Amino acid sequence: MHRLRALSGRRLVAAVLLAALLAVAVAVALLPFVWMLSASLRPRGDLIANPTSLVPGIWTWDNYRAIWEQIPFGRQLGNTALFAGSVAVISVTLDSMAGYALARFAFRGRTVVLVAVIAMLMLPPQVTLVPLYGVLVDLGWVNTYQGLIVPRAADAFGIFFMRQFFLALPRDLEDAGRVDGASELRIYGRVMLPLAWPALLTVGLFNLLNNWNDLLWPLVVTTQTDMRTLPAGLALFKGEHVSDYGLLMAGSVLALLPMLALFFVVQRRFIEGIATTGLK
Amino acid sequence: MFLAPAGVVLLLFVIWPMLNAAATSLTDARLIGGGDWVGLQNYRDLLDDDRFLGALQNTIVYALVTTPVSVALALALAVALNRAVPLRGVVRSAMFLPFVASLSITAIAWSFLLDAQVGAVISWLEALGLDTGNGLRDPRFALPAVMFVGVWRNVGFFMVMFIAGLQSIPKEIREAAVVDGAGAWRRFHTITLPLLSNTTMFVTVIAAIFSFQAFDQMYVMTGGGPFFRSETLVMLIYSRGFEDYDMGSATAISWVLVAIVMLISLLQLAYFRRREVRY
Numbered sequence: 262m263h264r265l266r267a268l269s270g271r272r273l274v275a276a277v278l279l280a281a282l283l284a285v286a287v288a289v290a291l292l293p294f295v296w297m298l299s300a301s302l303r304p305r306g307d308l309i310a311n312p313t314s315l316v317p318g319i320w321t322w323d324n325y326r327a328i329w330e331q332i333p334f335g336r337q338l339g340n341t342a343l344f345a346g347s348v349a350v351i352s353v354t355l356d357s358m359a360g361y362a363l364a365r366f367a368f369r370g371r372t373v374v375l376v377a378v379i380a381m382l383m384l385p386p387q388v389t390l391v392p393l394y395g396v397l398v399d400l401g402w403v404n405t406y407q408g409l410i411v412p413r414a415a416d417a418f419g420i421f422f423m424r425q426f427f428l429a430l431p432r433d434l435e436d437a438g439r440v441d442g443a444s445e446l447r448i449y450g451r452v453m454l455p456l457a458w459p460a461l462l463t464v465g466l467f468n469l470l471n472n473w474n475d476l477l478w479p480l481v482v483t484t485q486t487d488m489r490t491l492p493a494g495l496a497l498f499k500g501e502h503v504s505d506y507g508l509l510m511a512g513s514v515l516a517l518l519p520m521l522a523l524f525f526v527v528q529r530r531f532i533e534g535i536a537t538t539g540l541k
Numbered sequence: 542m543f544l545a546p547a548g549v550v551l552l553l554f555v556i557w558p559m560l561n562a563a564a565t566s567l568t569d570a571r572l573i574g575g576g577d578w579v580g581l582q583n584y585r586d587l588l589d590d591d592r593f594l595g596a597l598q599n600t601i602v603y604a605l606v607t608t609p610v611s612v613a614l615a616l617a618l619a620v621a622l623n624r625a626v627p628l629r630g631v632v633r634s635a636m637f638l639p640f641v642a643s644l645s646i647t648a649i650a651w652s653f654l655l656d657a658q659v660g661a662v663i664s665w666l667e668a669l670g671l672d673t674g675n676g677l678r679d680p681r682f683a684l685p686a687v688m689f690v691g692v693w694r695n696v697g698f699f700m701v702m703f704i705a706g707l708q709s710i711p712k713e714i715r716e717a718a719v720v721d722g723a724g725a726w727r728r729f730h731t732i733t734l735p736l737l738s739n740t741t742m743f744v745t746v747i748a749a750i751f752s753f754q755a756f757d758q759m760y761v762m763t764g765g766g767p768f769f770r771s772e773t774l775v776m777l778i779y780s781r782g783f784e785d786y787d788m789g790s791a792t793a794i795s796w797v798l799v800a801i802v803m804l805i806s807l808l809q810l811a812y813f814r815r816r817e818v819r820y
Binding site for chain 2: 279282286289290292300308314315358359362381384387388390392394396414416417445470474475476477481492493495496509510513520521
């Protein structure tokens with residue numbers, strides 16, 4: 262009897278300890294977001310006078326007003342949405358077509374293509390950065406939207422992911438379509454795509470997120486302030502105006518908001534998407 | 542026909558530049574297109590290029606620390622969250638949030654948090670009586686700070702992968718062990734860990750590759766400084782290629798990076814394959 266109580270006492274301590282450790286982990290994970298919000302809502306003087314506190318001593322919306330005038334924030338927000346949005350839509354389309362072809366059609370050189378896709382999957386994207394820039398210079402695409410978007414219009418991860426998904430779908434459905442005399446394009450569009458929407462959504466979300474958040478690529482392709490996306494624009498603004506804390510944090514909050522909102526809406530799907538990637 | 546559009550994009554913007562990179566690395570091109578053939582000179586130059594060797598060392602230190610730390614933390618969190626914990630969903634989402642946010646933007650917040658003048662974290666550490674030096678600008682702390690932010694960002698992502706792996710372990714095995722009287726640590730060590738090895742392999746490979754590609758937080762927080770103390774290979778590629786316009790050297794470094802990443806992937810695959818568990 263006595264031993265039993267001691268044991269449950271130890272269990273209790275373990276549970277409290279675990280909860281405390283998890284609370285610390287959550288606090289560290291959220292700290293920059295909380296600080297960002299706080300710093301964006303207080304004047305610079307208040308922050309410098311009292312850096313220890315996370316709660317503003319004086320509250321103000323000024324930073325949120327000023328950011329639109331200090332940098333072309335609206336323009337850069339539009340650039341980010343246009344870049345990430347069109348890449349997501351275009352690459353989902355192209356990736357799913359290619360993935361479908363690799364999963365379903367027997368053609369000469371299929372193995373070669375598949376091996377090439379897997380090799381590209383492992384290749385660090387930075388390797389091609391310098392020569393890719395050369396291609397963009399030759400095309401006259403530096404500082405253009407097509408320069409940002411077109412090179413990202415297909416990616417090895419999306420193709421591979423879609424191939425794996427289509428492989429797992431039963432063939433009976435397409436065969437039924439073929440018997441009915443439907444064209445391959447029609448079978449793909451009317452039969453396969455509607456079945457593939459969970460995979461399409463996963464690939465699309467990953468693409469949207471990656472490109473919305475990307476720093477290196479927009480940094481290389483764009484040199485004009487008006488063509489930058491927000492991650493690049495804010496990072497460069499930080500380099501020039503190191504001490505405009507509130508302003509930068511107001512810009513950061515606004516830049517993060519769309520993706521964080523999207524994450525909360527689709528988090529279940531998103532996390533499941535990652536789980537399936539892990540199992541490939 | 543279905544393959545053509547994606548094929549053209551990849552051919553033009555991935556494969557062609559890749560081959561081009563191999564060729565450029567053998568020339569002394571200042572901007573792409575020109576350049577005379579110099580053979581392996583760019584690669585030989587790297588051998589006594591202090592900035593390259595420093596960046597290589599930083600990158601290796603970064604990888605050797607962040608990979609095991611983030612994998613271990615992620616595994617611990619996943620195991621903790623795989624049982625009935627209050628607010629489990631909230632904790633999981635909170636841990637995952639850093640991965641969803643743009644690293645270049647959250648890194649701005651971190652660089653302020655670790656700033657010697659306005660940094661909240663620095664002011665807290667000072668209140669505890671710790672020597673914080675010059676904050677992020679201190680040569681001693683620059684690399685540890687960017688490593689910390691790298692771990693901070695990726696842990697939630699790896700955690701989600703581990704949770705998925707844990708949920709694929711049949712419950713019966715665990716229950717049988719409980720009946721047999723195995724303690725929690727013993728269960729983790731002899732059941733969970735071996736059965737999770739496929740996931741662990743995948744996560745470790747990804748974590749290692751991530752760490753060799755790290756760029757954003759160095760660019761934003763330290764610019765590779767002070768005194769190149771936190772410069773990594775990707776930082777150096779960017780700086781050589783797009784600030785010094787030394788394309789030959791930049792592409793040569795790129796290929797060194799490819800070789801390292803490929804080698805690590807293969808080594809890790811080989812290592813884990815020997816220990817792979819099927820059930």
